[in-house]
Amino acid sequence: MLLEIEDVSLLYGRIQALHGISLTVDEGEIVALIGANGAGKSTTMRAISGIRPVASGTIKFAGEDITKLRADLRVRRGLCQAPEGRGIFPGMTVLENLDMGAYTRRDKAGIAQDLARVLDLFPRLAERRKQAGGTLSGGEQQMLAVGRALMSRPKLLLLDEPSMGLAPMLIQQIFTIITEINQQGTTILLVEQNAQQALARAHRAYVLETGRIVKSGTGADLLHDPSVKEAYLGVA
Amino acid sequence: MTTTIDPPERRETAADKLRQGRHAISERWHHAPRWVRWVLLVAVIAFFYALPNKEFYQYLGPIPTPGANFTQVMFTVSIYVLLAVGLNIVVGFAGLLDLGYFGFFAVGAYTVAVLTSPSSDLKTLWPWLAVVAIAIGLTMVSGVMLGTPTLRLRGDYLALVTLGFAEMIRIAAVSSEFLKGQRGFNQIPHPPGQYADGRPWFGVLDARPYYWLVLTLIILVVIGVRNLTHSRVGRAWISIREDEDAAQLMGVPTFKFKLWAFASGAAIAGLAGALFAGKQNFVNSQNFELLNSIIILAAVIFGGSGNIVGAIVGGGLVAYMIERFRGIELFGIELYEYRFLFFGLVLVVMMIFRPQGLIPNRRRAAEFKDRRKEVIVGE
Ligand SMILES: Nc1ncnc2c1ncn2[C@@H]1O[C@H](COP(=O)(O)OP(=O)(O)OP(=O)(O)O)[C@@H](O)[C@H]1O
Ligand SMILES: [Mg+2]
Numbered sequence: 001m002l003l004e005i006e007d008v009s010l011l012y013g014r015i016q017a018l019h020g021i022s023l024t025v026d027e028g029e030i031v032a033l034i035g036a037n038g039a040g041k042s043t044t045m046r047a048i049s050g051i052r053p054v055a056s057g058t059i060k061f062a063g064e065d066i067t068k069l070r071a072d073l074r075v076r077r078g079l080c081q082a083p084e085g086r087g088i089f090p091g092m093t094v095l096e097n098l099d100m101g102a103y104t105r106r107d108k109a110g111i112a113q114d115l116a117r118v119l120d121l122f123p124r125l126a127e128r129r130k131q132a133g134g135t136l137s138g139g140e141q142q143m144l145a146v147g148r149a150l151m152s153r154p155k156l157l158l159l160d161e162p163s164m165g166l167a168p169m170l171i172q173q174i175f176t177i178i179t180e181i182n183q184q185g186t187t188i189l190l191v192e193q194n195a196q197q198a199l200a201r202a203h204r205a206y207v208l209e210t211g212r213i214v215k216s217g218t219g220a221d222l223l224h225d226p227s228v229k230e231a232y233l234g235v236a
Numbered sequence: 237m238t239t240t241i242d243p244p245e246r247r248e249t250a251a252d253k254l255r256q257g258r259h260a261i262s263e264r265w266h267h268a269p270r271w272v273r274w275v276l277l278v279a280v281i282a283f284f285y286a287l288p289n290k291e292f293y294q295y296l297g298p299i300p301t302p303g304a305n306f307t308q309v310m311f312t313v314s315i316y317v318l319l320a321v322g323l324n325i326v327v328g329f330a331g332l333l334d335l336g337y338f339g340f341f342a343v344g345a346y347t348v349a350v351l352t353s354p355s356s357d358l359k360t361l362w363p364w365l366a367v368v369a370i371a372i373g374l375t376m377v378s379g380v381m382l383g384t385p386t387l388r389l390r391g392d393y394l395a396l397v398t399l400g401f402a403e404m405i406r407i408a409a410v411s412s413e414f415l416k417g418q419r420g421f422n423q424i425p426h427p428p429g430q431y432a433d434g435r436p437w438f439g440v441l442d443a444r445p446y447y448w449l450v451l452t453l454i455i456l457v458v459i460g461v462r463n464l465t466h467s468r469v470g471r472a473w474i475s476i477r478e479d480e481d482a483a484q485l486m487g488v489p490t491f492k493f494k495l496w497a498f499a500s501g502a503a504i505a506g507l508a509g510a511l512f513a514g515k516q517n518f519v520n521s522q523n524f525e526l527l528n529s530i531i532i533l534a535a536v537i538f539g540g541s542g543n544i545v546g547a548i549v550g551g552g553l554v555a556y557m558i559e560r561f562r563g564i565e566l567f568g569i570e571l572y573e574y575r576f577l578f579f580g581l582v583l584v585v586m587m588i589f590r591p592q593g594l595i596p597n598r599r600r601a602a603e604f605k606d607r608r609k610e611v612i613v614g615e
Binding site: 049050051070071072073075076080081083087088089090091092096099100101103104148149152 | 468471472474475478479481482483484485486487488489490597
């Protein structure tokens, strides 16, 4: 297992956002995490990337217990998150943002190679390489966030709603890119509102409800599960 | 149904013209050949080295201060510039709100006073030069001690704690027997060095050598800070300022870098305090009012926080303007009495029309736009 989360709870002050969730991600997989607004999807991501401490439970990455490890050290272990929404550096140019993605790396040649790859995946970013991140459109910022996370050449890429606020055309595109990244060897944990697409692309998926995992299975299984259909796919 | 509305014709305002003018200057500067920039830079530096000489400044029209010895004023100005450059690392680069920066200045000055002055209980009477390093070290340590518990927390704790720290130092200075309160420490020694005829370089009467010393140190500090900001350290600071969570998600050890920024800022204030103590020859509790912290912070923001040139100009202008009011009477009122009123007015006007400061940092401008958008979205 690349990532193993066991019985993790997390508190925001007195509000408990996660109630003992467990999930696993195997090497090479795309795993989707779906759920309604406020279910705790982003919170789960924060617990994994380490910007929020967990109250109890354990998180293991590549066999190592990282529950108490500092967030920046988790990045060095190969775990990188593209945060939800506008998590880019607004005053830095597109290139500088991408450069920040490679902050933990020192291999110049490898970085240049990955930069070429990211600009190839997102031609829009290539066009706007000198533009300040904060002046990009919402969709472009989203692409930048994904591209920046890729620059760390992570073993596990955490994507929090990469399709948020994108036009239908671009949603298709970003999911195609996600599959492509995965086929190039990166394991992906994907949080999505867009359950239809996420389940169709994912090998396995979990359904989160008010801080608890209520269902799990292969993407295809959940896609045809009646209760999932009703709650998240908008079909009765 | 959609209708297009033509934007109303906008008349060019004075502010627009000013902006264009400034833009033109900065374009020129950035496109000028390297040697032109060097020549200009050297000329500016030479100007400031020459400035405190009466033979020079008497031809400068209204620039010399009427109500105070101009050379002494220039020394004060130089200290403020040094402080602004230091605080700019903390506030401008790392984005940490330090409201008690002058507290570190006080720690530097008192360290020198306690270890060198004959009025001190310690009676060590060490020479000034030996104590400077100790003063810088101690301020750095106090920065680390203050920063370690607070910089881990998000939000406004740092602002509160630094404010409390500066006030604590001031109260200790006023009331502790060891720090001598109002009576203070006298006969603090000067830095070493003498002219061929045996007269010392540094003394109370002639402020020029001190000014030159501070000016030289400013140049050295600025070179150091510039190199730092163009390195991985600088990138880390900027990323923390722009989005701390995102910085952490990119693998930046945010706590470590915040502590570094905070402690190096403190060290520069300690250096400034040590210079001040030597120059004044005397240190007492009246030198460290809270207002000073606010003035320096305002100077950094006024100049354009995040930009070294902005900090220099801000620190210099603010300190100079305050002194410039001295000795000017209007309708029988001494303007100096109202200096902080003007100062406050200028700040308010600035924050309305140019929140990013006089000489903003390119990134900062984008960050400001970004925050404005957030405010509108949040409404
Ligand atoms: N910083 C915070 N402080 C307090 N409560 C928080 C904080 N962040 C999130 N919460 C709460 O925790 C719960 C889970 O939030 P989370 O952001 O994980 O939801 P989500 O599943 O990502 O939702 P969405 O689909 O809207 O992004 C919500 O009830 C939210 O209000
Ligand atoms: Mg979310």
